[in-house]
Amino acid sequence: MDSPYLPPMPDQRKPKASGLAIASLVCGLLGFVTAGLSGIAAVITGHMALSAIRKANGALAGRGMSIAGLITGYLTILILPIAILAGLALPVIMKNKMMAERAETLSNVRQIGLALHAFDEEYGTFPADKLAVEEAVFAGLTGTRVLDQLEAEGLLPDVDRMLAVGKMGKGDWLYFQGLTSSNPPESPVLISPVIDGKRIVLRVDASAVMEAEADVNAMDLSNAVAIPPPPKRK
Numbered sequence: 006m007d008s009p010y011l012p013p014m015p016d017q018r019k020p021k022a023s024g025l026a027i028a029s030l031v032c033g034l035l036g037f038v039t040a041g042l043s044g045i046a047a048v049i050t051g052h053m054a055l056s057a058i059r060k061a062n063g064a065l066a067g068r069g070m071s072i073a074g075l076i077t078g079y080l081t082i083l084i085l086p087i088a089i090l091a092g093l094a095l096p097v098i099m100k101n102k103m104m105a106e107r108a109e110t111l112s113n114v115r116q117i118g119l120a121l122h123a124f125d126e127e128y129g130t131f132p133a134d135k136l137a138v139e140e141a142v143f144a145g146l147t148g149t150r151v152l153d154q155l156e157a158e159g160l161l162p163d164v165d166r167m168l169a170v171g172k173m174g175k176g177d178w179l180y181f182q183g184l185t186s187s188n189p190p191e192s193p194v195l196i197s198p199v200i201d202g203k204r205i206v207l208r209v210d211a212s213a214v215m216e217a218e219a220d221v222n223a224m225d226l227s228n229a230v231a232i233p234p235p236p237k238r239k
Contacts, residue, residue: 006139019066025054025065029074032222036081047078103201106171110197111205111213113167117152117195120160125186127158131194133182149232150204152180165235174238175196179229184209199236 036044039089053141054071074231101116121131128136134147146153168178172227192208204221207213 020061020064021066023054023058023065023067025050025057026070026074029054030070030080031074033074033077033081036077038083041081041083041085044081044085045079047074047080051075051078081117094146102171103173106173107200107205107215108204110170110174110200111215114195114205114207114213116161116210117155117167118201118207118213120155121194121207122186122211123160124155124158130183130185146232151182151230152232168200168232168234169237170200170234174200174234175234177231179226180232181229184227193224196226196229 026179029047030162032050033046033047036042036047051071051074052068054074058065058068058071095131102202125131128140130136132143132146132151135152137143137145138149141155143154146157152168153164155161160169174197176198178198181192181194184192184194186209188209190208190212192209193206194209195207197207197217202218203215204218205213206216206221
């Protein structure tokens with residue numbers, strides 16, 4: 006007896022995932038951490054994967070991964086020129102910001118110098134702890150607040166604003182007490198925090214000069230009062 010005819014069973018195997026599609030998706034995702042460099046590979050392999058899937062007539066899977074790789078690839082390629090421009094512009098922006106901050110601090114130091122001399126004309130000395138004992142108007146204005154005597158005397162409107170520096174500034178102000186306008190003109194009376202490797206030195210004669218941090222550190226700073234810069238106001 007003849008055996009009954011059995012039609013061939015359809016191929017139940019799942020289509021194989023395209024390696025190009027997987028590569029496209031991986032490269033596209035990596036593009037976010039490589040500034041778009043791997044995005045180029047994602048676009049190339051994505052188009053190749055779509056073409057191979059289309060020609061395979063269902064034998065290959067991964068169309069969704071290919072499309073996702075293309076999208077992320079094109080997006081990250083756009084990041085590349087932006088990242089390059091930002092990388093080139095950032096040092097210039099930072100340098101300009103430092104220069105602006107230094108110029109503002111220099112202007113403030115010069116105003117403080119003029120106020121110190123006006124103060125000296127009235128009291129025969131620059132602001133000092135001893136005046137807080139002798140003059141009631143300066144009570145409590147000692148140590149780190151000794152320069153507030155200039156504000157109490159009405160010579161500066163806001164000492165905190167004068168002493169504030171931006172994020173580029175590092176370290177404290179250094180103020181030398183006990184000096185008067187009769188001290189040697191080149192003697193330092195106030196030194197700014199470090200800004201871009203330099204400090205502004207205010208001398209007894211009210212001149213303000215830029216000095217390298219190393220040169221300032223070589224000075225005798227043992228008698229200086231360290232005054233932390235107040236937060237910069239907006």
